[in-house]
Amino acid sequence: MTITVKLFAILREQAGVSSLPLDVPEHSTVDAALQQLVNAHPALIQLLPKSACAVNQAYSSRQTLLKQGDELALIPPVSGG
Amino acid sequence: MTDWIELSPAPLSITAVSDFATDPMAGGIDIFLGTTRGEKNLAGQDLIALDYEAYSEMALAQMRDLASRARLRWPILKLVLLHRTGRVAIGDPSVIIAVATAHRAASFEACRWIIDTLKTEVAVWKKEVWADGSTSWVAGHAMILP
Numbered sequence: 401m402t403i404t405v406k407l408f409a410i411l412r413e414q415a416g417v418s419s420l421p422l423d424v425p426e427h428s429t430v431d432a433a434l435q436q437l438v439n440a441h442p443a444l445i446q447l448l449p450k451s452a453c454a455v456n457q458a459y460s461s462r463q464t465l466l467k468q469g470d471e472l473a474l475i476p477p478v479s480g481g
Numbered sequence: 482m483t484d485w486i487e488l489s490p491a492p493l494s495i496t497a498v499s500d501f502a503t504d505p506m507a508g509g510i511d512i513f514l515g516t517t518r519g520e521k522n523l524a525g526q527d528l529i530a531l532d533y534e535a536y537s538e539m540a541l542a543q544m545r546d547l548a549s550r551a552r553l554r555w556p557i558l559k560l561v562l563l564h565r566t567g568r569v570a571i572g573d574p575s576v577i578i579a580v581a582t583a584h585r586a587a588s589f590e591a592c593r594w595i596i597d598t599l600k601t602e603v604a605v606w607k608k609e610v611w612a613d614g615s616t617s618w619v620a621g622h623a624m625i626l627p
Binding site: 406408409410412450451452454457458459473475476477478479480481 | 515533534535536538539540542564575576596599600601602603604605606607608618619620621622623624
């Protein structure tokens with residue numbers, strides 16, 4: 401199945417891309433998708449432990465199961481305001 | 482009862498905010514402006530602006546959720562929560578919050594809670610732009626989930 405990965409701020413700059421499709425096995429967890437993402441974009445590994453994940457615009461744990469068409473966003477430490 | 486909540490690439494108008502927040506039942510309207518503060522970095526460069534980036538769909542949903550949570554805690558008459566995206570020059574507001582309540586204590590408390598919570602939760606990032614053209618992402622608040 402295919403999900404869309406979205407990257408923001410420093411992660412977007414490190415990967416050089418803001419959005420990318422990722423083919424993952426059925427019933428993959430967020431964690432498994434992140435492993436695949438890091439293999440394709442090793443620069444992301446440094447900030448990954450400090451980043452949160454959001455599935456379809458809601459903060460989600462790394463054990464969350466993904467579905468076809470989900471939007472998985474990596475949220476580096478936020479600095480709004 | 483409807484709140485004004487917006488992510489905006491355009492400059493924020495304080496007058497429009499205070500007009501919106503005005504309410505005949507209000508005894509206090511607390512308005513908070515978060516502004517770009519002039520700074521020097523370790524290389525002696527002056528800050529010229531902050532560049533804001535948002536995960537727009539999520540940030541807007543989070544801002545609406547903040548407003549709902551504030552309304553559960555305080556008896557709010559009017560609520561405004563605006564956040565900039567794009568470049569914000571020194572002295573200009575990147576965020577404006579207005580809370581109108583019957584008595585002032587609640588408006589101060591709600592306004593402060595909204596800005597404090599926004600800074601730790603909402604999917605927005607800022608990058609410092611220095612006079613020599615160099616840039617640096619501001620170290621933010623990490624939200625670690627299991």
